[in-house]
Amino acid sequence: xxxxxxxxxEIARVLRPNGRLVLVDLFAxxxxxxxxxxxxxxxxxxxxxxxxxxxxDARLSLLGWRHIFDLGPFPLVRAVVAHPS
Numbered sequence: 654x655x656x657x658x659x660x661x662x663e664i665a666r667v668l669r670p671n672g673r674l675v676l677v678d679l680f681a682x683x684x685x686x687x688x689x690x691x692x693x694x695x696x697x698x699x700x701x702x703x704x705x706x707x708x709x710d711a712r713l714s715l716l717g718w719r720h721i722f723d724l725g726p727f728p729l730v731r732a733v734v735a736h737p738s
Contacts, residue, residue: 657699661711668737674713676704677721677732704733712738 654660664674679698699707705715713735722730 658707658710661707661713665711665713665737668713670737672736673716674735675732676735677730679730701731701733708733708735709738714738 668674701718708715714737716734716736719732719734720728720730721732
């Protein structure tokens with residue numbers, strides 16, 4: 654999404670009341686933050702708290718987080734599940 658907050662707001666707008674959003678992506682988890690900054694992707698890789706704030710602003714309620722893929726002992730890809738508030 655070019656503008657993530659606007660994209661989440663649009664998803665919330667069209668999602669059915671009992672619908673679910675499952676977002677799977679790289680999240681800036683601890684060890685990834687310096688890499689994201691060096692790669693100039695910091696504005697695209699959010700912490701869990703930042704994404705939860707964006708979901709709330711879009712009127713989406715967090716249902717939970719899931720680990721999807723780890724790189725050895727390091728978490729790499731996570732999924733967040735949300736529904737309309």
